[in-house]
Amino acid sequence: MMRLGLYGGSFDPVHWGHVLVARAALEELELDRVVFIPAARSPFKPSAAPAPDGQRLRWLRLALAGEPRFVIDDVELRRGGTSYTVDTVRAVLARHPGARLAWMIGADHVPTLPQWREAAELARLVEFVVIPRPGSPVAPAPVPFRVRELRGWPLSVSSSEIRDRVRAGLAVAHLVPPHVAEAIRESRAYA
Numbered sequence: 001m002m003r004l005g006l007y008g009g010s011f012d013p014v015h016w017g018h019v020l021v022a023r024a025a026l027e028e029l030e031l032d033r034v035v036f037i038p039a040a041r042s043p044f045k046p047s048a049a050p051a052p053d054g055q056r057l058r059w060l061r062l063a064l065a066g067e068p069r070f071v072i073d074d075v076e077l078r079r080g081g082t083s084y085t086v087d088t089v090r091a092v093l094a095r096h097p098g099a100r101l102a103w104m105i106g107a108d109h110v111p112t113l114p115q116w117r118e119a120a121e122l123a124r125l126v127e128f129v130v131i132p133r134p135g136s137p138v139a140p141a142p143v144p145f146r147v148r149e150l151r152g153w154p155l156s157v158s159s160s161e162i163r164d165r166v167r168a169g170l171a172v173a174h175l176v177p178p179h180v181a182e183a184i185r186e187s188r189a190y191a
Contacts, residue, residue: 001098001099001100002032002033002096002099003030003031003032003099003100003102004032004033004035004092004099004102005022005025005029005031005033005102005104006035006037006088006102006103007022007034007035007104008037008038008039008076008085008088008104009038010038010039010042010045010048010050010056010159011036011056011059011159012051012056012163013051013056013059013159013162013163013176013180014059014060014063014064014159014176014177014180015158015159015162015176015180016175016176016177017157018063019063019070019177020152021104021131022034022067022070024150024151024152025102025104026069028150029102029129029150031069031102032069033070033071034104035072035073035092036070036071036072036073037072037074037076037088038053038057038060038072038074039076039083040053040076040077040081040083041083042083046082051189052189053074057072057074057077058183059183062180062183063176063177063180065179073092075092076088084117084118086118086121086122087117089101089103089122090125093125100127101125101127102126102128102129102148103126103127104129104131105129105131106131106133107130107132107136107139110130110140110141110142111142113142113145120144123144123145123146124144126146127146128147128148129147130147130149130150131152132149132150134156135156157175162176166184166189166191167191172184
């Protein structure tokens with residue numbers, strides 16, 4: 001049975017924290033692959049305008065190069081509109097029948113799980129793997145969700161912090177893979 005870790009997010013931009021979380025998930029959950037799924041539009045951030053899809057995909061490819069067990073699935077970008085996890089999970093299961101799925105989320109999303117589209121069905125289809133935030137406790141799992149906390153390597157870095165640093169003309173090379181830092185600089189995405 002294939003074991004897939006599904007890692008959704010805007011990846012705007014992808015950073016070392018994302019890569020380290022994926023590496024921890026591979027090891028701790030004994031996954032066959034971690035699938036990075038860039039969102040078209042988050043239902044919880046309807047007014048957010050991420051960097052263009054093509055740029056975010058390019059940054060992911062650069063960050064994940066040389067990692068054969070990390071793959072990118074652009075299903076949500078191709079579908080467009082608001083990205084609902086349940087739709088993505090169904091699409092993955094259609095391509096990988098019988099796969100065991102673990103959906104990776106930040107600890108701040110745990111209390112919102114009952115608000116997600118078709119929450120009961122989603123709880124049945126996947127186990128949620130919670131990425132703790134350094135210094136913040138993880139909320140208890142709401143019923144009927146199956147939730148497991150990732151130990152990983154705590155690293156306090158966020159995409160919004162990186163965007164702010166780029167806009168302020170500050171260095172980000174220590175926060176993102178080198179080729180991603182160069183691509184952000186060339187694209188002037190956050191200028």
